[in-house]
Amino acid sequence: MTITDKNIKELFPILSGDMIYLDSAATAQKPMCVVDAVRDFYLNNNANPMRGMYDLSIRATDDYEASRQVVADFINAADSSEIVFTRNATESLNLVADSFGAALTEGDEILVATSEHHSNFLPWKKAAERSGAMIRFLDCLPDGTMTASMLREALTPATKIFSVAQISNVFGRVNPIAEYAAVCHKNGTLICVDASQSVPHIAVDVRSLDADFLAFSGHKLYGPMGIGVLYGKKKLLKKLPPFLRGGEMIDYVSKEKTVFAELPHKFEAGTVSAADAAGLRAAIGFVNDVGFEQIEERELHLTKLAFEGMKKIPHVNILGADNAEDHHGILTFTIDDVHPHDIAAIFAEDNVCIRAGHHCAQPLHILLGIPSTVRASLAFYNTDEDIEKFLGVLSTIRSRMGYE
Numbered sequence: 001m002t003i004t005d006k007n008i009k010e011l012f013p014i015l016s017g018d019m020i021y022l023d024s025a026a027t028a029q030k031p032m033c034v035v036d037a038v039r040d041f042y043l044n045n046n047a048n049p050m051r052g053m054y055d056l057s058i059r060a061t062d063d064y065e066a067s068r069q070v071v072a073d074f075i076n077a078a079d080s081s082e083i084v085f086t087r088n089a090t091e092s093l094n095l096v097a098d099s100f101g102a103a104l105t106e107g108d109e110i111l112v113a114t115s116e117h118h119s120n121f122l123p124w125k126k127a128a129e130r131s132g133a134m135i136r137f138l139d140c141l142p143d144g145t146m147t148a149s150m151l152r153e154a155l156t157p158a159t160k161i162f163s164v165a166q167i168s169n170v171f172g173r174v175n176p177i178a179e180y181a182a183v184c185h186k187n188g189t190l191i192c193v194d195a196s197q198s199v200p201h202i203a204v205d206v207r208s209l210d211a212d213f214l215a216f217s218g219h220k221l222y223g224p225m226g227i228g229v230l231y232g233k234k235k236l237l238k239k240l241p242p243f244l245r246g247g248e249m250i251d252y253v254s255k256e257k258t259v260f261a262e263l264p265h266k267f268e269a270g271t272v273s274a275a276d277a278a279g280l281r282a283a284i285g286f287v288n289d290v291g292f293e294q295i296e297e298r299e300l301h302l303t304k305l306a307f308e309g310m311k312k313i314p315h316v317n318i319l320g321a322d323n324a325e326d327h328h329g330i331l332t333f334t335i336d337d338v339h340p341h342d343i344a345a346i347f348a349e350d351n352v353c354i355r356a357g358h359h360c361a362q363p364l365h366i367l368l369g370i371p372s373t374v375r376a377s378l379a380f381y382n383t384d385e386d387i388e389k390f391l392g393v394l395s396t397i398r399s400r401m402g403y404e
């Protein structure tokens, strides 16, 4: 499918007005086919999956499992049983940290990048506190660079797992995950990848990355809120204890004994989000139709337009790489003398949606010595006109705050 400025408004009706949406790193807008898929599940397939012998429940189960297969194909997992549906990336990362963390003991080490979203830090902090393991941090350079040799230096024989984002939600730079994985595996360390910000922008292949675990949310990938994914290598997931307990995750229960279900059901306690899984399936179908070649081309063009325009505006400081190619639609910045919340409020006044704050990456902001920043984040559904409007507002901020 070819994306044009004209069909974007039909595909994403929420974008058809005057509002300029530049907060896609927080959540992406949904194409009509996703809304239709969720609606269709409730209208035609709604029953509790995996629980009934009747036709409707079988249809609901088949629909849910079809979504799992689509996700497996999307990230090139070897087997659909390696795909666990969760609520979001946060829950996926909590699952790994909790279940993998259960086997950690004093003397073990967990390594996380300082640039991580709190969702990929706090679950590991809890795992360390519970097990007595030590949590250590890999700092990036001021421009967000974190090379495999920096990782090699940080690993010790005690490092059991390294958890890191493929694309930081502040810098937008792609981290060299395959290189990290090679370094980790040579050291006997597992690698857990937070792909929340990468799956919407680049093709992610868990096998070529050699990721042991990989997490993302459906809602940043044009899918519904309420569905997330955890990928794990089968041999690893098999060894992990369940995270949540309850219905549907068991084979047998008596007062004395519990036998857990096979993968992936052992990790999916309670009624599943089948309609959201159907929505995610539609989102992935849509992304495949548009194609990553087109997505990357459009997003790079828009990122360049924004980046180059921002560089021309005095007092605007962009965090991260000094080239548009390493931003993947994420432009985090400050303006000299103006508080980020004032910047965001001015943009909001002019109907442009951007974000201000620490973007759930407070340890990174502390490392950089900046309390908060502003982030504009785009997707392939943005247009040149959106970027021009953004730059127009940006160029007025200091004067609207009373500066020359």
Ligand SMILES: Cc1ncc(COP(=O)(O)O)c(C=O)c1O
Binding pocket: 025, 026, 088, 089, 090, 091, 117, 119, 120, 165, 167, 168, 169, 194, 196, 197, 217, 360
């Ligand atoms: C890099 C990264 N990881 C994790 C998350 C958490 O995603 P969710 O809130 O959907 O669980 C986000 C959300 O902004 C993110 O940007």
